[in-house]
Amino acid sequence: MSGQRGTPQLICEDLSLGYDGETVAENINFTVCEGNYLCILGENGSGKSTLIKTLLGLKKPIGGEIKHCGGIKQGDIGYLPQQTAVQKDFPASVREIVYSGCIAKCGLRPFYSKAEKALADEMMGKLGITELSRRCYRELSGGQQQRVLLARALCAAQKMLLLDEPVTGLDPKAQADMYELISTLNNEGITVIMVSHDFAAATHYASHILHIGAHTQLYYGTTEGYLESGVGTAFAERAVSENG
Amino acid sequence: MKRKIMFTAAILSAALLCSCSQNAPDSKQQALINEIVSDAKSVTLATEKPAEEAAAAPERETTASLKKESSEPVADYDVDIDLTEMNPTMIYATVYDIVTEPEQYLGKTLKVNGFFDTGYDESLDTRYYFVVIPDATACCLQGLEFKADGRNYPDDYPETRTDICVRGTLDKYNELGNDYYYIKTDMLVET
Amino acid sequence: MAEIFQKLQLYFSYPFVWYALIVGLLIALCSSLLGVTLVLKRFSYIGDGLSHVAFGAMAVAGIFGLTNNNYIVIPMTVISAILLLRTGQNAKINGDAAIAMISVGALAIGYLLMNKFPSSANISGDVCTTLFGSTSILTLRQDDVILCVVMSVIVIAAFLLFYHKIFAVTFDENFVRASGVRANVYNLVIAIITALIIVLAMNLVGSLLISALIIFPALSAMRVFRSFKSVIICSAIVSVVCAGSGIFISILSGTPVGSTIVAADIAVFLIFCIISLFIRRKA
Numbered sequence: 001m002s003g004q005r006g007t008p009q010l011i012c013e014d015l016s017l018g019y020d021g022e023t024v025a026e027n028i029n030f031t032v033c034e035g036n037y038l039c040i041l042g043e044n045g046s047g048k049s050t051l052i053k054t055l056l057g058l059k060k061p062i063g064g065e066i067k068h069c070g071g072i073k074q075g076d077i078g079y080l081p082q083q084t085a086v087q088k089d090f091p092a093s094v095r096e097i098v099y100s101g102c103i104a105k106c107g108l109r110p111f112y113s114k115a116e117k118a119l120a121d122e123m124m125g126k127l128g129i130t131e132l133s134r135r136c137y138r139e140l141s142g143g144q145q146q147r148v149l150l151a152r153a154l155c156a157a158q159k160m161l162l163l164d165e166p167v168t169g170l171d172p173k174a175q176a177d178m179y180e181l182i183s184t185l186n187n188e189g190i191t192v193i194m195v196s197h198d199f200a201a202a203t204h205y206a207s208h209i210l211h212i213g214a215h216t217q218l219y220y221g222t223t224e225g226y227l228e229s230g231v232g233t234a235f236a237e238r239a240v241s242e243n244g
Numbered sequence: 245m246k247r248k249i250m251f252t253a254a255i256l257s258a259a260l261l262c263s264c265s266q267n268a269p270d271s272k273q274q275a276l277i278n279e280i281v282s283d284a285k286s287v288t289l290a291t292e293k294p295a296e297e298a299a300a301a302p303e304r305e306t307t308a309s310l311k312k313e314s315s316e317p318v319a320d321y322d323v324d325i326d327l328t329e330m331n332p333t334m335i336y337a338t339v340y341d342i343v344t345e346p347e348q349y350l351g352k353t354l355k356v357n358g359f360f361d362t363g364y365d366e367s368l369d370t371r372y373y374f375v376v377i378p379d380a381t382a383c384c385l386q387g388l389e390f391k392a393d394g395r396n397y398p399d400d401y402p403e404t405r406t407d408i409c410v411r412g413t414l415d416k417y418n419e420l421g422n423d424y425y426y427i428k429t430d431m432l433v434e435t
Numbered sequence: 436m437a438e439i440f441q442k443l444q445l446y447f448s449y450p451f452v453w454y455a456l457i458v459g460l461l462i463a464l465c466s467s468l469l470g471v472t473l474v475l476k477r478f479s480y481i482g483d484g485l486s487h488v489a490f491g492a493m494a495v496a497g498i499f500g501l502t503n504n505n506y507i508v509i510p511m512t513v514i515s516a517i518l519l520l521r522t523g524q525n526a527k528i529n530g531d532a533a534i535a536m537i538s539v540g541a542l543a544i545g546y547l548l549m550n551k552f553p554s555s556a557n558i559s560g561d562v563c564t565t566l567f568g569s570t571s572i573l574t575l576r577q578d579d580v581i582l583c584v585v586m587s588v589i590v591i592a593a594f595l596l597f598y599h600k601i602f603a604v605t606f607d608e609n610f611v612r613a614s615g616v617r618a619n620v621y622n623l624v625i626a627i628i629t630a631l632i633i634v635l636a637m638n639l640v641g642s643l644l645i646s647a648l649i650i651f652p653a654l655s656a657m658r659v660f661r662s663f664k665s666v667i668i669c670s671a672i673v674s675v676v677c678a679g680s681g682i683f684i685s686i687l688s689g690t691p692v693g694s695t696i697v698a699a700d701i702a703v704f705l706i707f708c709i710i711s712l713f714i715r716r717k718a
Contacts, residue, residue, distance in 0.1 A: 056613040079613040086475060090606055093662035100603040104614035110596045136661035156614045331689025334446060337573035341451050344576070379570065 006034030007070035009160060009191060010055070016063030017050045023062055023215070024050050030210050030220040034070060034159075037183075037192045039206035039223075041199065041235065046212045048195050052164055055193070072160055077193075078153035080163040083145065088138060094148050095133040098124055101155025116155075123151040127181065143174030147181070160191040167198065179205055199235060203227060211235070323411060325354040327377075336379040339386045346414065346425040354427065355411040356388065357435060360402050368419075371397055375410045375427070390427035407435045439687060446686055454575045455692070458635075459678045461587040463648065463696075465632045467674030468594050470653035471667055472605050472625060480531060481519060482649045484538035485633045486642035488515040490565055491541030494548040505582065509634055515541075516630035520622060568641025568693035572682070583635055590628050597624055602663055640693035651700035652677070658704075658711040673703050 008031050015028035025047035032038055042048050053059040055066065056079055068076075078101075101123075102116040112120075124130045127147045132140065137148065146166055153161055163182065167175040175198075183205050186192045196202050202209065202223075209226040211219040219231045226232040325342075327335050339356070342349050358375040365372070374387040390410050395401060402408055412429035446452050466482075473481055492511035496504040519534055546562065564571050575583075594601070603611045604621045611618045636645050656669035681696030 057615070058609070058612055077613070079610055081607065081609045081613075084607075086477065087606060090475065091657045091661065091663060091666050092602070092606060096602065096663050097606065100599065100606060100610075101614075103599060103603045103611060104616050106599065110598065112599065134662075139661075152610070156610075331687070333570060333573065333689045333691065334686055336570050337451055337455075338449060340570075340574045341449065344574075384564075 006036075008033050009068070009070040009072040011067040011069065012055075012064070013067070014064035015051075015054070015061050015066065017047050017054055017059075018062045019050065019059060025212055025215050025217070026063065028064070028212070028217045030208075030217075032160075032191060032193060032208075034191055035186070035189055037186045037205060037207045038194070038210060039202035039208070040193065040195045040210045040212065041197075041202055042212040047215070048212060049164070051212065052162060052195060055162065076157045076159060078155075078157035078161045080146075080149050080153045080161065080166055082164050082168060083149070088145070090137055092137050093133070094124070094129060094135055094137055094140070095120070097137055097148055098133075098151045098155060101152035104156060120151070120155050123154045126154070127151045141174070142170045143177060146170065146174075146178060150181070154185075154190075158190070161185070161193070163192065163194040165195055165197065167196075167201075175201075203232075203236075321353075323353040323355045325349070325352055327354060327356040328409060332379055335377060336384070336386070339377050339388065342388070342414070342425075343386060346416070349414045350416060350425075351413060353411070353413050355409065355431075356427075357407065357409050358388075360406050360408045361387070361404050362397065362401065373397075373401065375408060388427055389424065390429045390432075392429040392432050395432075401432075402434050409433050409435045442687060443683070450577075451573055451575065452686065454577070454580045455572045455686075456679070456682055458575060458580055458583045459572055459682050459692075459696075460675050461583060462632070462636050463652075463674040463678030464671055465587050465590045465628075466636055466645075466648045467652040467670040468591070468667060469625070469629055469632055470649040470651075470674075471656070471663075471670050472601060473629065474650055474653045474657075475605050478520065478534075479646065479650050480534050480538075481516070481629060482633060482636075482646035483642075484519060484534035485512055485516055485630060486637055486645045487538040487542040487545070488512055489634050489637055490642050491545030491548075493565065494545035494552075497549060498552045505634065509631065512634050513627050513630040516626040516633075517623060520626040520629070564641070565637065566642050567691065568637065568644065570692065571641070572692050573686075586631050586635055590631060593624060593628055597621060601625060640696055644693045644697050647697040647700055648674070648678075651697070651704050655700075655704045655707040658707045659714065673707075674700075677703055 010032040012028055012030050014026075016023055016026040017028065018024045028051070030038075040048055040051065050059065054061050056077060098120045099112055099117065102112055102120060105116055106112065121130070121133075124133055127150055129144065129147050129151060132144060132148070137145065140148065150161075150163075150166070153163075161182075166182070167178050170178060179201050182192060182194070186205075194202075194206070203226070206223050208221065209219060209223050209232075210217065211226070211231055219226055219229055221229075227236070325338065327338060330338065335356075342354075356375055356377060358377040361374045361376050363372050363374070364370070372389055373391065374389055376385055376387045378385050388410075390412060392400075392412075409432075410427055410429055411431040412427040414425060415428040416423050416425045418424070473479060489508050489512045492508040493504050495511070496507040499507065515537060519537065549562065600611075600616070600621045601624075603616075604618050604625070608618050608622075611621075633645055636648055640648050652670040652674035653666070655673050656666045660666045660669050677699035678696050681699045682692060684690065684699070685692045685695040
């Protein structure tokens with residue numbers, strides 16, 4: 001957990017999010033700097049997924065703007081989406097899936113270059129899944145599948161990762177492994193933005209917290225500040241009581 | 245629900261099958277075939293019938309004996325296209341090909357099973373003879389015209405809708421500026 | 436055995452049998468390639484839906500009495516394919532409900548139009564042939580074959596060129612979009628290729644059986660093989676072998692071509708199911 005360091009990469013100013021003309025959340029203001037570990041917290045329906053889609057450029061913001069700087073362009077964010085049922089049962093080898101992370105680099109070229117394949121192999125090595133490269137994706141455990149998708153995300157972009165609830169459906173050991181892995185990547189200098197439900201993990205690993213709720217931004221700042229804020233303590237109590 | 249609708253639609257359309265004719269390239273033959281086919285359901289040879297029956301009876305005896313051995317002048321030979329040995333799928337496809345690309349088959353000998361039918365054009369005072377070939381489901385009919393020299397209608401011809409076997413060579417004639425293709429028959433027996 | 440050989444030799448002296456085989460194998464190849472993608476995108480019914488639209492389009496083409504129906508059928512089918520494969524994302528009408536609506540509507544209105552504006556003397560025969568493809572593959576003319584070859588080459592070329600993109604879009608469309616690649620373009624390519632294949636395949640197996648041609652080879656391959664590439668290759672081989680043997684069996688024993696091919700597909704699927712049981716037990 002480190003404080004603010006490095007150059008700003010993503011600046012959101014007075015962002016208003018929504019779709020079909022409906023505003024879901026407004027007055028979103030935050031900055032993500034290089035090496036940050038930002039965790040986005042909020043109830044279901046608070047606008048977290050809309051925020052992600054907007055950050056990725058899949059949706060246009062209703063108001064305000066997103067500035068990219070520090071070497072990051074739109075599309076330079078490695079995305080780890082939530083898995084669909086279709087994917088869990090997909091007949092593809094791990095290698096094919098990780099290679100597909102390089103799809104944007106190919107342009108119109110119908111095949112992957114040596115460099116792209118080498119990058120994919122490197123990422124698989126980094127995440128410890130090289131022995132799995134020929135295995136069929138649907139035969140892997142939940143944790144292994146997430147690592148494959150993470151490798152794919154790293155192939156797409158090496159500087160910033162956006163993870164959408166990466167531990168959903170994993171057993172506690174796999175969850176812990178995943179968080180450790182993400183933390184390691186963050187320590188190596190990769191900026192991490194993670195959407196999560198998991199209050200405990202978020203406050204343990206993240207350097208910054210963005211809490212969205214009630215159609216607006218409830219808190220943005222360091223994790224320490226969050227834990228001391230009113231919002232943070234209220235959320236903490238609720239989390240504790242829910243977890244028994 | 246969607247499956248049920250489709251299934252019902254399929255069954256209904258199959259049930260609506262009626263005998264009708266294949267699109268022949270010649271309009272005249274097409275018209276005649278249409279006529280034959282619409283008559284086929286309610287065949288009434290009316291005034292011709294008694295005479296035909298009397299004529300047909302002895303004819304049937306003689307032609308029946310022709311089934312096994314041919315008393316026709318031409319002896320049995322290997323035809324180029326023997327449709328009597330083919331299965332219904334191939335028969336349909338081959339006859340279709342003959343009807344649509346007749347030039348390729350000119351001069352070839354063929355032997356075909358089907359049923360007999362005939363039509364008369366008053367304006368030209370000509371009678372036409374056909375061997376009609378149904379497909380496996382009797383859903384589609386195709387017809388080939390044939391001419392058998394030395395025969396008189398109705399004595400030397402079988403009754404309409406009788407099963408026959410026709411053997412001959414594909415030839416063509418010209419009528420009113422159009423080419424028509426027909427089987428120049430050297431053997432016609434009832435089967 | 437020698438008899439069968441002789442018969443085959445005789446049959447293959449007819450050009451229309453060669454045409455049937457060439458077209459049959461090409462169509463089987465193209466539809467199997469696409470089948471894998473469509474099954475994985477949960478669009479297995481699209482074959483049905485689009486073939487009914489093509490049927491309706493043929494009825495409309497009959498009204499205009501064109502020499503070649505394909506000038507109307509292909510554009511209408513392509514447009515419907517684009518509409519159907521796009522509504523999956525928009526979900527105002529859900530994907531499968533949209534397919535059902537369009538497909539049944541086209542079938543009903545097509546048959547209505549065919550009865551009102553008959554383009555031939557034999558409506559029921561034409562309907563029967565279009566729905567079941569009993570002998571239409573054996574009655575192809577040379578220009579039909581040329582058209583089919585050209586379209587197949589286009590389809591196969593497109594598939595090879597865009598193979599990786601098609602894989603990526605099938606596996607995870609959201610990720611592809613987030614990477615900055617225009618996923619919509621590739622969805623469009625898939626939609627157009629699907630429409631072309633279905634119009635072609637109606638000649639081979641008829642409307643009602645097209646889904647089988649698309650689905651079965653893909654499902655058979657997916658039971659046993661473990662990488663996308665091997666699934667595609669296996670699916671193609673299965674489809675071509677089944678189509679070829681289906682055509683042979685049908686001309687030798689007089690069974691309708693379309694149903695025979697589908698029967699072969701089903702048999703192979705069952706075989707692959709059994710094989711997969713053994714493989715699972717070993718692993």
